[in-house]
Amino acid sequence: MLRHTRRALTASVLCFTLLMATATSFAQPAATYPSRPLRYVVGGSVGGGADSLARAIAQKLGEQWGQQVIVDNRAGGGGIVASEIVAKSPPDGYTLLMAFTSHVTNPSLYSKLSYDAVKDFAPITLVATIPNILVVHPTVTAESVPALVSLAKKKQLSFASTGSGASTHLAGVLFGHLTGTKLLHVPYKGAGPAITGVMSAETDMMFANMVSILPQVKSGKLRGLAVTGARRSAAAPELPTIAESGVPGYEANAWFATFTTAGTAASLVQRLNGEIVRIINTADVRNRLTVQGAEPLTSTPQELAHYTREELQRWQRVIRESGARAD
Numbered sequence: 001m002l003r004h005t006r007r008a009l010t011a012s013v014l015c016f017t018l019l020m021a022t023a024t025s026f027a028q029p030a031a032t033y034p035s036r037p038l039r040y041v042v043g044g045s046v047g048g049g050a051d052s053l054a055r056a057i058a059q060k061l062g063e064q065w066g067q068q069v070i071v072d073n074r075a076g077g078g079g080i081v082a083s084e085i086v087a088k089s090p091p092d093g094y095t096l097l098m099a100f101t102s103h104v105t106n107p108s109l110y111s112k113l114s115y116d117a118v119k120d121f122a123p124i125t126l127v128a129t130i131p132n133i134l135v136v137h138p139t140v141t142a143e144s145v146p147a148l149v150s151l152a153k154k155k156q157l158s159f160a161s162t163g164s165g166a167s168t169h170l171a172g173v174l175f176g177h178l179t180g181t182k183l184l185h186v187p188y189k190g191a192g193p194a195i196t197g198v199m200s201a202e203t204d205m206m207f208a209n210m211v212s213i214l215p216q217v218k219s220g221k222l223r224g225l226a227v228t229g230a231r232r233s234a235a236a237p238e239l240p241t242i243a244e245s246g247v248p249g250y251e252a253n254a255w256f257a258t259f260t261t262a263g264t265a266a267s268l269v270q271r272l273n274g275e276i277v278r279i280i281n282t283a284d285v286r287n288r289l290t291v292q293g294a295e296p297l298t299s300t301p302q303e304l305a306h307y308t309r310e311e312l313q314r315w316q317r318v319i320r321e322s323g324a325r326a327d
Helices: 002-026 049-065 077-087 102-109 145-154 167-179 191-199 210-218 266-280 283-291 301-322
Strands: 038-042 069-073 095-100 121-130 132-136 158-161 184-187 205-209 223-227 254-261
Touching (some): 038 077, 049 095, 049 121, 049 210, 049 283, 077 121, 077 254, 095 121, 121 266, 132 167, 145 223, 158 191, 167 184, 167 205, 167 254, 205 210, 254 301
Parallel strands (some): 038 069, 158 205
Antiparallel strands (some): 095 254, 132 205
Protein backbone atom coordinates (compact mmCIF):
# COMPACT_ATOMS: atom_id res chain seq x y z
CA MET A 1 0.00 0.00 0.00
CA LEU A 2 2.82 2.42 0.94
CA ARG A 3 4.67 1.53 -2.27
CA HIS A 4 1.61 2.43 -4.40
CA THR A 5 1.17 5.68 -2.49
CA ARG A 6 4.81 6.64 -3.11
CA ARG A 7 4.46 5.84 -6.81
CA ALA A 8 1.31 7.95 -7.08
CA LEU A 9 3.01 10.79 -5.21
CA THR A 10 6.08 10.60 -7.46
CA ALA A 11 3.87 10.66 -10.56
CA SER A 12 1.95 13.66 -9.24
CA VAL A 13 5.16 15.55 -8.50
CA LEU A 14 6.47 14.76 -11.99
CA CYS A 15 3.26 15.99 -13.64
CA PHE A 16 3.30 19.15 -11.55
CA THR A 17 6.93 19.80 -12.45
CA LEU A 18 6.18 19.41 -16.18
CA LEU A 19 3.20 21.73 -15.95
CA MET A 20 5.24 24.36 -14.14
CA ALA A 21 8.03 24.07 -16.72
CA THR A 22 5.54 24.53 -19.54
CA ALA A 23 3.92 27.50 -17.84
CA THR A 24 7.33 29.05 -17.25
CA SER A 25 8.26 28.67 -20.93
CA PHE A 26 5.03 30.51 -21.91
CA ALA A 27 5.46 33.21 -19.28
CA GLN A 28 8.79 34.44 -20.60
CA PRO A 29 9.74 37.77 -18.98
CA ALA A 30 9.40 40.76 -21.29
CA ALA A 31 13.01 41.70 -20.47
CA THR A 32 14.38 38.59 -22.26
CA TYR A 33 11.81 38.59 -25.08
CA PRO A 34 12.33 37.88 -27.91
CA SER A 35 15.11 35.28 -27.79
CA ARG A 36 14.27 33.59 -31.11
CA PRO A 37 12.57 34.47 -34.46
CA LEU A 38 8.92 35.47 -34.53
CA ARG A 39 6.26 34.27 -36.97
CA TYR A 40 3.82 36.77 -38.48
CA VAL A 41 0.96 34.78 -40.03
CA VAL A 42 -0.98 36.50 -42.82
CA GLY A 43 -4.27 35.15 -44.14
CA GLY A 44 -3.63 36.49 -47.63
CA SER A 45 -1.33 35.98 -50.59
CA VAL A 46 1.95 37.79 -51.28
CA GLY A 47 1.32 41.28 -52.64
CA GLY A 48 -2.06 41.77 -50.99
CA GLY A 49 -2.91 44.54 -48.52
CA ALA A 50 -2.42 42.41 -45.40
CA ASP A 51 0.89 41.09 -46.73
CA SER A 52 2.22 44.59 -47.50
CA LEU A 53 1.34 45.82 -44.02
CA ALA A 54 2.83 42.79 -42.29
CA ARG A 55 6.10 43.07 -44.20
CA ALA A 56 6.45 46.77 -43.40
CA ILE A 57 6.08 46.01 -39.68
CA ALA A 58 8.12 42.79 -39.74
CA GLN A 59 11.14 44.49 -41.29
CA LYS A 60 11.24 47.26 -38.69
CA LEU A 61 10.47 44.91 -35.82
CA GLY A 62 13.31 42.62 -36.86
CA GLU A 63 15.74 45.51 -37.09
CA GLN A 64 14.71 46.82 -33.67
CA TRP A 65 14.90 43.48 -31.85
CA GLY A 66 17.75 41.81 -33.72
CA GLN A 67 15.51 38.79 -34.36
CA GLN A 68 14.05 37.69 -37.67
CA VAL A 69 10.29 38.20 -38.06
CA ILE A 70 9.14 35.69 -40.66
CA VAL A 71 6.03 36.59 -42.67
CA ASP A 72 4.09 33.35 -43.21
CA ASN A 73 1.44 33.68 -45.93
CA ARG A 74 -1.45 31.27 -45.35
CA ALA A 75 -4.16 32.27 -47.79
CA GLY A 76 -7.40 30.33 -47.71
CA GLY A 77 -10.89 30.53 -46.28
CA GLY A 78 -10.86 34.31 -46.06
CA GLY A 79 -8.31 34.25 -43.24
CA ILE A 80 -9.60 31.12 -41.49
CA VAL A 81 -6.44 29.09 -42.11
CA ALA A 82 -4.22 31.80 -40.63
CA SER A 83 -6.52 32.37 -37.66
CA GLU A 84 -6.58 28.64 -36.85
CA ILE A 85 -2.77 28.54 -36.80
CA VAL A 86 -2.48 31.43 -34.36
CA ALA A 87 -5.38 30.29 -32.16
CA LYS A 88 -3.70 26.90 -31.66
CA SER A 89 -0.14 28.21 -31.17
CA PRO A 90 1.59 28.37 -27.77
CA PRO A 91 0.69 31.59 -25.93
CA ASP A 92 4.27 32.80 -25.83
CA GLY A 93 4.18 35.93 -28.02
CA TYR A 94 6.17 34.35 -30.86
CA THR A 95 3.22 33.87 -33.23
CA LEU A 96 1.40 36.96 -34.48
CA LEU A 97 -1.63 37.31 -36.74
CA MET A 98 -2.21 40.05 -39.28
CA ALA A 99 -6.00 39.88 -39.21
CA PHE A 100 -8.40 41.77 -41.42
CA THR A 101 -12.14 42.33 -41.70
CA SER A 102 -12.95 38.67 -42.34
CA HIS A 103 -11.84 37.95 -38.76
CA VAL A 104 -15.19 39.36 -37.61
CA THR A 105 -17.33 38.33 -40.59
CA ASN A 106 -16.39 34.65 -40.73
CA PRO A 107 -18.29 33.77 -37.52
CA SER A 108 -21.52 34.89 -39.24
CA LEU A 109 -20.71 33.42 -42.66
CA TYR A 110 -19.71 29.94 -41.48
CA SER A 111 -21.88 27.63 -39.38
CA LYS A 112 -18.90 26.32 -37.43
CA LEU A 113 -15.33 27.47 -36.86
CA SER A 114 -12.60 25.69 -34.90
CA TYR A 115 -11.81 28.84 -32.94
CA ASP A 116 -13.54 31.77 -31.26
CA ALA A 117 -12.71 35.10 -32.92
CA VAL A 118 -12.68 36.86 -29.54
CA LYS A 119 -11.79 34.34 -26.83
CA ASP A 120 -8.88 32.64 -28.64
CA PHE A 121 -6.91 35.81 -29.44
CA ALA A 122 -5.09 38.51 -27.51
CA PRO A 123 -5.54 41.92 -29.20
CA ILE A 124 -2.38 43.96 -29.77
CA THR A 125 -3.19 46.95 -31.98
CA LEU A 126 -5.08 48.19 -35.01
CA VAL A 127 -2.70 48.76 -37.92
CA ALA A 128 -4.56 50.51 -40.74
CA THR A 129 -7.81 50.98 -42.54
CA ILE A 130 -7.94 50.77 -46.32
CA PRO A 131 -10.87 51.55 -48.60
CA ASN A 132 -11.60 49.18 -51.43
CA ILE A 133 -11.99 50.43 -54.98
CA LEU A 134 -14.85 49.23 -57.14
CA VAL A 135 -13.10 48.28 -60.38
CA VAL A 136 -14.43 46.76 -63.60
CA HIS A 137 -12.76 45.11 -66.56
CA PRO A 138 -12.50 47.49 -69.56
CA THR A 139 -14.99 45.34 -71.49
CA VAL A 140 -17.71 46.24 -68.97
CA THR A 141 -19.49 49.20 -70.53
CA ALA A 142 -20.45 50.97 -67.30
CA GLU A 143 -18.51 54.19 -66.68
CA SER A 144 -20.13 55.02 -63.34
CA VAL A 145 -21.82 53.38 -60.36
CA PRO A 146 -25.37 54.24 -61.54
CA ALA A 147 -24.56 52.80 -64.97
CA LEU A 148 -23.17 49.66 -63.34
CA VAL A 149 -26.31 49.20 -61.24
CA SER A 150 -28.45 49.62 -64.34
CA LEU A 151 -26.35 47.05 -66.20
CA ALA A 152 -26.45 44.59 -63.28
CA LYS A 153 -30.26 44.72 -63.28
CA LYS A 154 -30.30 43.69 -66.95
CA LYS A 155 -27.74 40.87 -66.73
CA GLN A 156 -25.95 39.08 -63.92
CA LEU A 157 -22.47 40.40 -63.30
CA SER A 158 -19.77 38.51 -61.42
CA PHE A 159 -17.37 39.92 -58.86
CA ALA A 160 -14.07 38.49 -57.64
CA SER A 161 -13.00 38.43 -54.01
CA THR A 162 -9.91 37.40 -52.09
CA GLY A 163 -11.95 34.71 -50.36
CA SER A 164 -15.30 34.13 -48.70
CA GLY A 165 -15.66 36.42 -45.72
CA ALA A 166 -12.98 38.88 -46.81
CA SER A 167 -13.78 42.59 -47.03
CA THR A 168 -13.68 42.23 -50.80
CA HIS A 169 -16.53 39.72 -50.50
CA LEU A 170 -18.65 41.61 -47.96
CA ALA A 171 -18.27 44.85 -49.90
CA GLY A 172 -19.97 43.12 -52.82
CA VAL A 173 -22.64 41.62 -50.59
CA LEU A 174 -23.47 45.05 -49.16
CA PHE A 175 -23.50 46.61 -52.64
CA GLY A 176 -25.93 44.02 -53.96
CA HIS A 177 -28.10 44.34 -50.85
CA LEU A 178 -28.39 48.14 -51.07
CA THR A 179 -28.82 48.32 -54.86
CA GLY A 180 -31.19 45.38 -55.27
CA THR A 181 -28.86 43.59 -57.67
CA LYS A 182 -27.84 39.92 -57.62
CA LEU A 183 -24.12 39.68 -58.20
CA LEU A 184 -22.35 36.33 -58.67
CA HIS A 185 -19.58 35.94 -56.09
CA VAL A 186 -16.37 34.26 -57.33
CA PRO A 187 -13.92 33.68 -54.45
CA TYR A 188 -10.19 33.31 -55.09
CA LYS A 189 -7.35 32.33 -52.78
CA GLY A 190 -5.82 35.72 -52.14
CA ALA A 191 -5.48 39.14 -53.74
CA GLY A 192 -3.08 38.12 -56.52
CA PRO A 193 -5.34 35.43 -58.06
CA ALA A 194 -8.45 37.60 -57.62
CA ILE A 195 -6.91 40.57 -59.41
CA THR A 196 -5.68 38.27 -62.16
CA GLY A 197 -9.24 36.96 -62.48
CA VAL A 198 -10.58 40.46 -63.13
CA MET A 199 -7.75 41.50 -65.42
CA SER A 200 -8.23 38.38 -67.55
CA ALA A 201 -12.01 39.03 -67.68
CA GLU A 202 -12.83 35.80 -65.84
CA THR A 203 -14.96 38.09 -63.67
CA ASP A 204 -16.54 41.44 -64.46
CA MET A 205 -15.64 43.44 -61.39
CA MET A 206 -14.08 43.52 -57.95
CA PHE A 207 -14.23 45.56 -54.75
CA ALA A 208 -10.46 45.43 -54.52
CA ASN A 209 -8.16 46.51 -51.73
CA MET A 210 -6.65 49.88 -52.69
CA VAL A 211 -3.09 48.87 -51.79
CA SER A 212 -3.11 45.97 -54.24
CA ILE A 213 -5.30 47.42 -57.03
CA LEU A 214 -4.29 51.09 -57.31
CA PRO A 215 -1.37 50.44 -59.73
CA GLN A 216 -3.74 48.69 -62.17
CA VAL A 217 -6.23 51.56 -61.94
CA LYS A 218 -3.55 54.21 -62.44
CA SER A 219 -2.18 52.37 -65.47
CA GLY A 220 -5.62 52.01 -67.04
CA LYS A 221 -5.60 48.22 -67.02
CA LEU A 222 -8.76 48.30 -64.90
CA ARG A 223 -11.38 51.03 -64.64
CA GLY A 224 -11.97 52.46 -61.19
CA LEU A 225 -15.54 53.63 -60.55
CA ALA A 226 -15.63 54.55 -56.86
CA VAL A 227 -14.15 53.94 -53.41
CA THR A 228 -16.00 52.09 -50.66
CA GLY A 229 -15.14 54.41 -47.77
CA ALA A 230 -17.19 57.19 -46.19
CA ARG A 231 -14.98 59.82 -47.84
CA ARG A 232 -12.74 60.10 -50.87
CA SER A 233 -9.19 58.79 -50.62
CA ALA A 234 -6.18 61.08 -50.84
CA ALA A 235 -4.47 58.39 -52.92
CA ALA A 236 -7.20 58.58 -55.59
CA PRO A 237 -9.15 61.82 -55.02
CA GLU A 238 -10.68 61.69 -58.50
CA LEU A 239 -12.79 58.67 -57.52
CA PRO A 240 -16.12 59.41 -55.79
CA THR A 241 -17.44 57.29 -52.93
CA ILE A 242 -20.11 54.72 -53.70
CA ALA A 243 -22.41 56.55 -51.27
CA GLU A 244 -22.14 59.83 -53.16
CA SER A 245 -22.63 57.92 -56.43
CA GLY A 246 -26.22 57.06 -55.66
CA VAL A 247 -25.99 54.34 -52.98
CA PRO A 248 -26.64 56.22 -49.70
CA GLY A 249 -25.45 54.52 -46.53
CA TYR A 250 -22.81 52.45 -48.30
CA GLU A 251 -19.50 52.09 -46.44
CA ALA A 252 -17.25 49.03 -46.43
CA ASN A 253 -13.63 49.77 -45.56
CA ALA A 254 -11.12 47.03 -44.94
CA TRP A 255 -9.31 47.17 -41.60
CA PHE A 256 -6.22 45.37 -40.41
CA ALA A 257 -5.07 44.54 -36.89
CA THR A 258 -2.47 42.44 -35.12
CA PHE A 259 -3.37 39.77 -32.60
CA THR A 260 -1.51 36.99 -30.84
CA THR A 261 -2.68 33.85 -29.06
CA ALA A 262 -4.98 34.18 -26.05
CA GLY A 263 -3.20 33.56 -22.77
CA THR A 264 -0.04 35.39 -23.78
CA ALA A 265 1.41 37.29 -20.83
CA ALA A 266 0.12 40.84 -20.52
CA SER A 267 3.71 42.12 -20.33
CA LEU A 268 4.49 40.66 -23.76
CA VAL A 269 1.26 41.99 -25.26
CA GLN A 270 2.09 45.48 -23.97
CA ARG A 271 5.62 45.28 -25.32
CA LEU A 272 4.37 44.17 -28.75
CA ASN A 273 1.81 46.96 -28.70
CA GLY A 274 4.42 49.57 -27.86
CA GLU A 275 6.85 48.45 -30.56
CA ILE A 276 4.29 48.04 -33.36
CA VAL A 277 2.57 51.35 -32.57
CA ARG A 278 5.95 53.08 -32.62
CA ILE A 279 6.77 51.51 -36.00
CA ILE A 280 3.45 52.51 -37.56
CA ASN A 281 3.91 56.09 -36.36
CA THR A 282 7.40 56.51 -37.87
CA ALA A 283 7.42 58.95 -40.77
CA ASP A 284 8.75 56.52 -43.38
CA VAL A 285 6.20 53.79 -42.59
CA ARG A 286 3.29 56.26 -42.46
CA ASN A 287 4.36 57.75 -45.80
CA ARG A 288 4.76 54.29 -47.31
CA LEU A 289 1.25 53.27 -46.23
CA THR A 290 -0.38 56.58 -47.21
CA VAL A 291 1.06 56.47 -50.74
CA GLN A 292 -0.41 52.98 -51.13
CA GLY A 293 -3.84 54.22 -50.07
CA ALA A 294 -3.80 52.98 -46.48
CA GLU A 295 -4.65 55.13 -43.47
CA PRO A 296 -2.34 54.24 -40.55
CA LEU A 297 -4.35 53.51 -37.42
CA THR A 298 -3.20 52.37 -33.98
CA SER A 299 -4.88 51.49 -30.70
CA THR A 300 -4.39 50.02 -27.26
CA PRO A 301 -5.13 46.30 -26.81
CA GLN A 302 -8.29 47.27 -24.92
CA GLU A 303 -9.48 49.55 -27.73
CA LEU A 304 -8.92 46.80 -30.29
CA ALA A 305 -10.90 44.35 -28.14
CA HIS A 306 -13.83 46.80 -28.06
CA TYR A 307 -13.57 47.50 -31.80
CA THR A 308 -13.56 43.77 -32.59
CA ARG A 309 -16.78 43.20 -30.65
CA GLU A 310 -18.47 46.18 -32.35
CA GLU A 311 -17.49 44.98 -35.83
CA LEU A 312 -18.71 41.46 -35.05
CA GLN A 313 -22.15 42.87 -34.25
CA ARG A 314 -22.25 45.26 -37.23
CA TRP A 315 -21.43 42.65 -39.85
CA GLN A 316 -23.64 40.08 -38.18
CA ARG A 317 -26.62 42.34 -38.94
CA VAL A 318 -25.55 42.94 -42.56
CA ILE A 319 -24.94 39.25 -43.24
CA ARG A 320 -28.21 38.19 -41.59
CA GLU A 321 -30.26 40.72 -43.59
CA SER A 322 -28.53 39.86 -46.90
CA GLY A 323 -28.75 36.10 -46.40
CA ALA A 324 -25.09 35.64 -47.37
CA ARG A 325 -23.41 32.35 -46.49
CA ALA A 326 -19.98 30.88 -47.23
CA ASP A 327 -20.68 27.21 -46.45
